[in-house]
Structure formats: structure tokens, C-alpha cells
Amino acid sequence: MIAKVIARAFCCSFCGKSKDEVSAMMAGAPTAAAGAPLSPRRKSAFICNECVQRYYQKLTARDTPKSSALSLK
Numbered sequence: 473m474i475a476k477v478i479a480r481a482f483c484c485s486f487c488g489k490s491k492d493e494v495s496a497m498m499a500g501a502p503t504a505a506a507g508a509p510l511s512p513r514r515k516s517a518f519i520c521n522e523c524v525q526r527y528y529q530k531l532t533a534r535d536t537p538k539s540s541a542l543s544l545k
Contacts, residue, residue, distance in 0.1 A: 494522055498524070
């Protein structure tokens with residue numbers, strides 16, 4: 473699995489930027505959840521510092537309704 477990740481390089485799962493285009497990239501593996509299909513649980517996800525900052529700003533905005541879905545773009 474590591475060879476697959478290295479071969480495709482690290483890129484943000486949300487915006488698609490490569491690790492060379494951002495200052496930080498974080499990786500995470502989804503945890504097993506009851507009822508979740510087997511294949512998505514085996515994939516890793518990556519998020520860049522820019523998407524984390526953008527999402528944080530949307531979460532902390534005072535005019536954002538709590539029940540609305542948030543988009544990173």
C-alpha cells in the first residue's frame with residue numbers, strides 16, 4: 473500500500489494540490505465504522521494546511537448556519 477501512495481504522490485483529497493504546492497500535508501486513514509463498505513475503509517485521505525484553514529474559517533464564521541453543509545471551495 474505504501475508503494476501505491478508514493479507512486480501517485482501526495483495530494484490533497486479536497487483541493488488536489490500536491491505536497492510541493494502547500495506548506496503542510498496531513499494524512500489519515502479512515503477508521504472502521506459499523507456498516508461501512510470494506511473498500512473505502514482501506515484508503516488513506518490527505519488534507520493540506522490551506523484546506524484545514526479554509527474549513528476552520530467556515531466553521532467559526534458567525535453567519536454560517538450550524539445545520540448547513542460546508543463546502544471547502
